[in-house]
Amino acid sequence: GFGGFQMRNNNIQEFRARGGYNGISSRAGVSTDDFWGNFSYVYLQKLKNPKFFLGGQANFLSQVRYTDILSNSSLHWELVGSLGIAARAQSPFTIPLLKKQVATYAQIYLPLIAYVSRPIYGVTVSGEMEHYVSTLGRLGNTSMEFGMHFPIRKNNANRLRIAYQWEFLRWRDNEVHKVVTGQHAISIGLLVSMIQAENPSPF
Numbered sequence: 001g002f003g004g005f006q007m008r009n010n011n012i013q014e015f016r017a018r019g020g021y022n023g024i025s026s027r028a029g030v031s032t033d034d035f036w037g038n039f040s041y042v043y044l045q046k047l048k049n050p051k052f053f054l055g056g057q058a059n060f061l062s063q064v065r066y067t068d069i070l071s072n073s074s075l076h077w078e079l080v081g082s083l084g085i086a087a088r089a090q091s092p093f094t095i096p097l098l099k100k101q102v103a104t105y106a107q108i109y110l111p112l113i114a115y116v117s118r119p120i121y122g123v124t125v126s127g128e129m130e131h132y133v134s135t136l137g138r139l140g141n142t143s144m145e146f147g148m149h150f151p152i153r154k155n156n157a158n159r160l161r162i163a164y165q166w167e168f169l170r171w172r173d174n175e176v177h178k179v180v181t182g183q184h185a186i187s188i189g190l191l192v193s194m195i196q197a198e199n200p201s202p203f
Helices: none
Strands: 002-007 011-025 031-046 052-066 075-095 100-119 129-135 139-151 159-172 178-191
Touching: 011 052, 031 075, 052 100, 052 139, 075 139, 075 159, 100 159
Parallel strands: none
Antiparallel strands: 002 011, 011 031, 031 052, 052 075, 075 100, 100 129, 100 139, 139 159, 159 178
């Protein structure tokens, strides 16, 4: 994936574009190919406590699953565009043995309203789709991230980011027709400064 991250005195802005593939197997031996893509933009404003930020996020998620054994409904997907609230807590931390300061953070996103597009249950061969505008309750979609920013070397504004990400999606048309998915991952990224900083700092 790729993206952009900007931190100023009072706010944080970030956008990301990511994608991937998951191979899923059930206990019954049914295999599914899962393809996903995600684009997000978040704007966070610093609160009175400088360690905490609060703001909004726009998120677009697409998931496509192909299950070969299901001949009449082998292809399923969800397209979800949502708007919601985001929060972030961050703090510097010194690694005792290395005596190196890193920046730790935790961030969460909770959508309040979403547009959902899915195939009509059991008739994906025809390509017919259903569209919904959903509020919190019918749609359960949460993402969390915990990570660190490591300086590459002293007096250098570039950073290495290591993060653990967890995402959950639950969509319910009714008790029979519902979707529950989740995934977690460890990511490593390079944050390259596009401007020259006189006194670079993790935060």
